[in-house]
Amino acid sequence: MARQKSLPSAPEASGHLADKTLIIDNGAHTLKAGLATHLDDTPPNLDSCHIIPNVIARSQRDKRTYIGPEYSDCLDFGELAYRRPVEKGFIVHWEAEKAVWERSFLHKDDAVVKCDPEETSLILTEAPNAPVALQRNADEMVFEEFGFAGYYRTIAPTLNAYAPSPFPSTATSVSGVPLECLLIIDVGHSHTTVTPLHHGRPFQHAIKRLEIGGKTLTNQMKLLISRTFDVHREDHIVSEIKEDVCFVSQDFNADLERVWRGGRYDPRAVDASLLVDYVLPDYETIKRGYARPHDPAVKLRDIMLGIGTEGGRREHVLTIANERFVVPELLFSPADIGMRQAGLAGMVLQSIDALPAGFRQAYLANILVVGGTSKLPGFVQRLESELRSLVDVDEVVRVARAEEPAKNVWLGGAGMAKSADLMRSLIVTRQEYAEHGDGWARRVFAGKARR
Amino acid sequence: MATGPLRFRTPHIEELPTTGSRQAPGFAWVAVSGAQDDPAKNWGTSNRKRARASLGGPTDQQREALSARQQREVERKIRDLNSDNSKNAAELPIPKKEGGAGASTVARAGKTPNTKKILGSGKTFAHYLDDEEAEIARTGRRDVDVEAPTGAQRPSKTPLARRKTREESSMSGSPAPITPVAPPALPRISQALSFGETTTLDAEEEGDDAVPPLPSSAEMEALLNAPPLTYSQARSAPPTPGAPPPRRFCETCGYWGRVKCMKCGAMTCSVSCKEEHDQSKCLKMYA
Numbered sequence: 001m002a003r004q005k006s007l008p009s010a011p012e013a014s015g016h017l018a019d020k021t022l023i024i025d026n027g028a029h030t031l032k033a034g035l036a037t038h039l040d041d042t043p044p045n046l047d048s049c050h051i052i053p054n055v056i057a058r059s060q061r062d063k064r065t066y067i068g069p070e071y072s073d074c075l076d077f078g079e080l081a082y083r084r085p086v087e088k089g090f091i092v093h094w095e096a097e098k099a100v101w102e103r104s105f106l107h108k109d110d111a112v113v114k115c116d117p118e119e120t121s122l123i124l125t126e127a128p129n130a131p132v133a134l135q136r137n138a139d140e141m142v143f144e145e146f147g148f149a150g151y152y153r154t155i156a157p158t159l160n161a162y163a164p165s166p167f168p169s170t171a172t173s174v175s176g177v178p179l180e181c182l183l184i185i186d187v188g189h190s191h192t193t194v195t196p197l198h199h200g201r202p203f204q205h206a207i208k209r210l211e212i213g214g215k216t217l218t219n220q221m222k223l224l225i226s227r228t229f230d231v232h233r234e235d236h237i238v239s240e241i242k243e244d245v246c247f248v249s250q251d252f253n254a255d256l257e258r259v260w261r262g263g264r265y266d267p268r269a270v271d272a273s274l275l276v277d278y279v280l281p282d283y284e285t286i287k288r289g290y291a292r293p294h295d296p297a298v299k300l301r302d303i304m305l306g307i308g309t310e311g312g313r314r315e316h317v318l319t320i321a322n323e324r325f326v327v328p329e330l331l332f333s334p335a336d337i338g339m340r341q342a343g344l345a346g347m348v349l350q351s352i353d354a355l356p357a358g359f360r361q362a363y364l365a366n367i368l369v370v371g372g373t374s375k376l377p378g379f380v381q382r383l384e385s386e387l388r389s390l391v392d393v394d395e396v397v398r399v400a401r402a403e404e405p406a407k408n409v410w411l412g413g414a415g416m417a418k419s420a421d422l423m424r425s426l427i428v429t430r431q432e433y434a435e436h437g438d439g440w441a442r443r444v445f446a447g448k449a450r451r
Numbered sequence: 452m453a454t455g456p457l458r459f460r461t462p463h464i465e466e467l468p469t470t471g472s473r474q475a476p477g478f479a480w481v482a483v484s485g486a487q488d489d490p491a492k493n494w495g496t497s498n499r500k501r502a503r504a505s506l507g508g509p510t511d512q513q514r515e516a517l518s519a520r521q522q523r524e525v526e527r528k529i530r531d532l533n534s535d536n537s538k539n540a541a542e543l544p545i546p547k548k549e550g551g552a553g554a555s556t557v558a559r560a561g562k563t564p565n566t567k568k569i570l571g572s573g574k575t576f577a578h579y580l581d582d583e584e585a586e587i588a589r590t591g592r593r594d595v596d597v598e599a600p601t602g603a604q605r606p607s608k609t610p611l612a613r614r615k616t617r618e619e620s621s622m623s624g625s626p627a628p629i630t631p632v633a634p635p636a637l638p639r640i641s642q643a644l645s646f647g648e649t650t651t652l653d654a655e656e657e658g659d660d661a662v663p664p665l666p667s668s669a670e671m672e673a674l675l676n677a678p679p680l681t682y683s684q685a686r687s688a689p690p691t692p693g694a695p696p697p698r699r700f701c702e703t704c705g706y707w708g709r710v711k712c713m714k715c716g717a718m719t720c721s722v723s724c725k726e727e728h729d730q731s732k733c734l735k736m737y738a
Contacts, residue, residue, distance in 0.1 A: 211686070358664055
């Protein structure tokens, strides 16, 4: 039964497709947002995708609150208190999310992506397996609070099928036509999901989720670094350390041996090529921390006082040894912290085993890795070698990372927005929402109702 | 008559943690037999090493089965790792943006009753998950508006253990999808489909036994239109039982853990790391 929705302002009578489309890939760490239009044929440009931190942060030192894009204006990231509207990949706290969206899109002077919702369609992504109440909340907020002209909500991995394929042998895709078989591994901030897609539609029963993401890695890094220096409240700094020095080791056992100092009775020489000295920022002279190869001759105490450094500045230096590769190892064996889930390779195989047997080879050969955490050096190589060791010798395994792992979902959404026919078949306009209600809208997004 | 602490010879029951991990084994039975398990020899034992060695069973699985307290610790640590460290952040006020006073208060609260409720609610993700599970327990399906009611077939009164799977039943081979009430049965569709399949999309495979057939378009539609799993169902499963046991690392330096502290159970790699642990990190400092 259609419930009449009462919208604050009357929707347009014609319900035609809006010219511009705002694509928001709403992640837990950052929003990837940008405009695209179906009126011209230029391929979507990665520069029009803006990465906006999805956070409200308050600094005790500045006594200022930074919302969304203002976060990069912060001069002192020490001891910031964070408030994230997205929990476990889903938008839960709409009050905060509304503040971030308004600051990013509706601010009259300083919007990152200037748009007028009444004349723009919205493509919004969500994480797979969302609780229904959260989907309902999102639909209501988009139409009733912001008043977008049209709206399409989908799970984030499906948009990857509309982005250009990174596999060298595949022909370039026409915009609006999805790739046929794709297995998306989205290594995100809150979790990692594996989604097999067929012509852009997911196999719902084969979507698997591992509860380890960039956030888990950062927190584990905080724990390990705090053995020498307490960094429990320095989320931003540890996140930068993780991005700068961490890598995925191809041979974990050998690397761990190389950096072991040895026992009391059998000391060993540590392989200094794996050690790194990280200079912490103090936001007075050093604005951003950086890493340099370990120099055993340097005395840490002297450096703290400013003796022997360039320009005589005081540097606080941390030596990071096995944390570099032990932390990303969590993705491949979550049992290290006691989590009872299979690692990434095991999860990929669980997902593929849930598919019909005829598709097994097709999906093993088309594995696409996206997500910010996949930028760790050595990630793709390690995943590929682990998968290869778990499947038969004569099965082909191809794993590729998107060129811009963080923006690839947005790129797919922009590719989708270029095709007016595709948009017309997917978008629910305000007028239709007002007539038919939110239950009908959810059925359309699930593919169960024809428009 | 035992004058020391009572020792009950209960079977080793593994306490299921409350947050997730539903695929964990229910419990492990301990074979209570043999002279070393004789309670007379164990009574009054406060030495945890002796108690552990005797209460643990002969198999690896029983030794690995953690006590309830240790399990709670592990769960707490994992929850901390996955948290946002926002203990004080819930009270972070969102600053009013500069603008007309009347317009901004209306905009803050929400334009329609629905949005007012959404903006004002303080529910966390855990609340939404619990609500969804309560809803499923009540109505049997995930989304009332989207999914068709499962009343087409009478709810089966056969206990789960005695229900025939689709492979064994005489009705196998039909392309109708299995309802989402039994998610473990879904992977078996693939065998049933490819087994009873006659028409294929790939004409070349007539003579090639090695390539399994692709499902027909009707089955593909059924697979692709299946409703999504709930959040808890989509968690990936534990590793296969044949996998190596979880690795433990040294708490001080991060190398492999080789010796276990008798008092607190933490692992260290060498004598120097162990001394460091005893001086500052061992729980005996607080206990």
